[in-house]
Amino acid sequence: MVANKSRTELKKAISNMSKEIRGKACEPGALIPILQMTQEKLGYIPKDAIEMISRETKIPESEIFGVITFYKQFRMKPLGKFLVRLCDGTACHVNNAKMLIDVIKEELKLENDDTSSDGLFTLTPVACLGCCSLAPVIMVNDETYGRLSPQKLRKIIKEYRAKEQTGQERSN
Numbered sequence: 001m002v003a004n005k006s007r008t009e010l011k012k013a014i015s016n017m018s019k020e021i022r023g024k025a026c027e028p029g030a031l032i033p034i035l036q037m038t039q040e041k042l043g044y045i046p047k048d049a050i051e052m053i054s055r056e057t058k059i060p061e062s063e064i065f066g067v068i069t070f071y072k073q074f075r076m077k078p079l080g081k082f083l084v085r086l087c088d089g090t091a092c093h094v095n096n097a098k099m100l101i102d103v104i105k106e107e108l109k110l111e112n113d114d115t116s117s118d119g120l121f122t123l124t125p126v127a128c129l130g131c132c133s134l135a136p137v138i139m140v141n142d143e144t145y146g147r148l149s150p151q152k153l154r155k156i157i158k159e160y161r162a163k164e165q166t167g168q169e170r171s172n
C-alpha cells in the first residue's frame with residue numbers, strides 16, 4: 001500500500017511524474033495507463049495530478065475526470081491508513097458477510113463514503129480473499145482475520161484504533 005504523502009511530497013511527486021508523462025502523452029490510448037501509473041505512485045489521483053495530466057496530454061480535465069469516475073479502479077481520495085478488505089465471495093456471503101458490512105459501516109460511521117472521517121480506515125468489499133475455509137473473512141492491510149462474528153469484528157477495529165492512538169501518544 002502506498003503511504004499517504006504530505007502536500008509538499010505530493011507536489012514533488014506530481015512534478016516528477018509530469019516528465020514521465022510528457023513522453024507518453026501522444027500515444028493513442030495513453031490516458032488509462034497514465035492514470036494507473038499515477039494511482040500506483042500516489043495511491044489515488046488528486047486534483048493537482050489531473051491538472052498536470054491535462055497540461056501534458058492536452059486532454060481536457062473534464063474528460064479525464066469522466067474516465068476516472070467511470071472506472072471503479074480509480075479513486076480521487078487517499079486511502080485510509082488501514083485498508084479493510086471485506087470478503088463478500090460465495091463462502092463468506094453465505095456466512096453473513098452482508099451483516100459484517102453493516103457492522104463495519106456502523107463502527108466506522110461510513111455513510112456515503114468508503115473512508116472514515118479520521119482517515120484511518122478505508123472499506124472495500126472484495127470477491128474472494130482465497131481463504132474460504134475461514135469464512136467470513138476480512139483483511140486489514142496484510143493481516144487476515146477469519147471466522148468473524150460482529151463482536152469479533154468490532155473488537156478488531158477497536159484494537160487498530162487503540163494501537164494508532166498509543167502510537168500517536170508515543171510520538172508526541
Ligand code: FES
Nearest residue numbers: 087089092129132
Ligand atoms: S469467499 Fe471469502 S475468502 Fe473466499
